[in-house]
Amino acid sequence: MAGGAAVVDSSSKVYPGRMTAFVIFASLVAACGGLMLGYDIGISGGVTAMSSFLQPFFPDVYRKEQGIVSSNQYCKFDSHKLTFFTSSLYLAALLVQWPASYSTSKHGRKFSIIIGAVIFLLGAAFNAAAIHVAMLYIGRLLLGLGVGFVIQAAPLYLSEMAPSKSRGSLNTIFQLMITIGILLANLVNYATNKIQGGWGWRLSLGLAALPAAIVLLGSISLPDTPNSMIERGASEEDVKKNLRRIRGTEDVHEEYQDLCDACANASKAANNNNNNKLAIFQRKYVPQMVMTFLIPFFQQLTGINVIMFYAPVLFQTLGFGNDASLMSAVITGLVNVAATGVAFLVVDRYGRRPLFLEGGLQMLLSQVIIGSLIWKVFGVAGMASVSKGYAYGIVALICVYVAGFAWSWGPLGWLVPSEIFPLEIRSTGQGINATINMLMTFVIGQVFLSLLCATKFGLFFIFAFFVLSMTLFVAFFLPETRGIPIEDMSKVWSQHWFWRRFVPCEDSTRRVEMV
Numbered sequence: 088m089a090g091g092a093a094v095v096d097s098s099s100k101v102y103p104g105r106m107t108a109f110v111i112f113a114s115l116v117a118a119c120g121g122l123m124l125g126y127d128i129g130i131s132g133g134v135t136a137m138s139s140f141l142q143p144f145f146p147d148v149y150r151k152e153q154g155i156v157s158s159n160q161y162c163k164f165d166s167h168k169l170t171f172f173t174s175s176l177y178l179a180a181l182l183v184q185w186p187a188s189y190s191t192s193k194h195g196r197k198f199s200i201i202i203g204a205v206i207f208l209l210g211a212a213f214n215a216a217a218i219h220v221a222m223l224y225i226g227r228l229l230l231g232l233g234v235g236f237v238i239q240a241a242p243l244y245l246s247e248m249a250p251s252k253s254r255g256s257l258n259t260i261f262q263l264m265i266t267i268g269i270l271l272a273n274l275v276n277y278a279t280n281k282i283q284g285g286w287g288w289r290l291s292l293g294l295a296a297l298p299a300a301i302v303l304l305g306s307i308s309l310p311d312t313p314n315s316m317i318e319r320g321a322s323e324e325d326v327k328k329n330l331r332r333i334r335g336t337e338d339v340h341e342e343y344q345d346l347c348d349a350c351a352n353a354s355k356a357a358n359n360n361n362n363n364k365l366a367i368f369q370r371k372y373v374p375q376m377v378m379t380f381l382i383p384f385f386q387q388l389t390g391i392n393v394i395m396f397y398a399p400v401l402f403q404t405l406g407f408g409n410d411a412s413l414m415s416a417v418i419t420g421l422v423n424v425a426a427t428g429v430a431f432l433v434v435d436r437y438g439r440r441p442l443f444l445e446g447g448l449q450m451l452l453s454q455v456i457i458g459s460l461i462w463k464v465f466g467v468a469g470m471a472s473v474s475k476g477y478a479y480g481i482v483a484l485i486c487v488y489v490a491g492f493a494w495s496w497g498p499l500g501w502l503v504p505s506e507i508f509p510l511e512i513r514s515t516g517q518g519i520n521a522t523i524n525m526l527m528t529f530v531i532g533q534v535f536l537s538l539l540c541a542t543k544f545g546l547f548f549i550f551a552f553f554v555l556s557m558t559l560f561v562a563f564f565l566p567e568t569r570g571i572p573i574e575d576m577s578k579v580w581s582q583h584w585f586w587r588r589f590v591p592c593e594d595s596t597r598r599v600e601m602v
């Protein structure tokens with residue numbers, strides 16, 4: 088350890104203790120943050136396909152949808168007002184990322200989670216009670232602010248509460264909760280659409296309060312993470328008391344000491360960089376920076392949120408009725424959950440690259456076939472109608488595509504960026520990842536319906552082109568990170584045929600030295 092302090096990262100060590108019921112409870116509460124995001128992703132598509140919602144708030148779209156005003160199939164839902172209802176949430180979540188990251192580090196993970204849940208509850212109330220389109224937008228923006236805080240703090244909370252050997256699978260649980268949230272939202276929409284009297288959409292939007300209430304009530308009773316307590320100057324006695332409860336053992340001294348060292352080293356590194364947030368842009372971090380920009384960027388360019396946000400609308404475009412469209416969205420939601428479960432089981436056994444490559448190929452093929460089928464039926468004019476068998480065939484192909492995403496880019500889009508950064512820039516790197524993810528989610532949400540109208544079946548080929556590019560990118564530029572201790576991660580870059588030119592030799596030693 089010549090010349091400076093080693094980054095003490097606990098990921099390769101096994102400390103005394105066990106997975107306690109208390110940690111499981113705390114993790115489930117925090118993972119419900121994923122449920123909040125997932126519910127919002129899944130709910131808007133179904134609601135915007137309900138006539139009782141469209142008629143009062145988006146009458147132009149309603150008239151096109153009912154065929155009162157003629158429009159081709161590709162364009163009947165094209166309305167910026169309507170897409171902004173969906174995508175405004177991600178804009179708010181994006182804008183709040185940096186204040187949220189400040190609050191998470193200055194006031195703790197628990198504080199940010201609670202603030203997020205409270206703002207989110209307000210948003211759900213606004214939406215459920217909306218009597219004007221402005222109330223809908225305000226509600227969505229509040230939901231977005233809440234989600235922004237929660238997705239900042241909850242994954243950190245999960246990683247820091249977990250015993251180090253369970254950190255990888257706990258990270259995937261967050262994405263699993265997102266997919267469960269999407270599925271629940273689809274089921275709720277399916278049920279509320281049947282409610283007589285046209286107020287079902289209020290229930291759909293209002294029920295968003297449920298996961299937020301669980302997070303709020305649950306987290307009030309939880310402690311903050313030991314890491315955050317140390318970072319904010321808590322006494323040794325308080326931190327150790329917390330650690331003993333979390334780990335279920337009296338023997339917590341070594342872990343406590345390592346956490347203190349890691350905290351001291353991170354602040355030394357920050358001081359060496361004069362607390363400069365731009366330190367992350369140094370040449371030696373280029374490989375990680377490229378990944379943390381491109382992975383969320385590409386994740387959204389798979390086109391997944393076209394399906395997650397607009398599946399019911401898309402299925403109506405294919406000629407399904409209201410009910411069948413909502414049911415088809417439930418089916419794609421189920422496939423999404425199950426395939427994310429597969430990733431949870433195999434990601435540490437087979438590694439990240441095989442999943443990325445297989446998933447990419449599967450998405451590519453299904454997108455090309457879907458695009459071709461839609462082209463054949465609707466052509467360029469988009470005026471035909473589709474036979475039932477044909478439409479169900481397309482739903483099946485969409486399921487193949489969703490499964491390909493869900494065991495690759497879905498969970499890996501969070502996991503890989505979280506494991507490639509050295510400690511001193513890890514949280515900044517994570518912030519960038521979340522920001523790009525929300526930005527791209529916003530862009531796709533906002534432009535999809537116009538793009539469908541403008542590019543018609545060609546849209547599927549556009550996404551297929553991006554999937555091909557990202558799969559080639561992974562094949563050539565992403566090193567395998569499975570099973571590599573985080574403190575050894577610089578090796579994967581220094582031994583890579585392309586990235587090694589950016590990584591100085593001393594960074595390839597086993598311990599990362601900070602001068």
Ligand SMILES: OC[C@H]1O[C@](O)(CO)[C@@H](O)[C@@H]1O
Binds near residue numbers: 262265266391395500
């Ligand atoms: O499961 C699909 C969902 O997963 C995400 O990519 C988040 O990781 C969302 O953007 C998408 O809606």
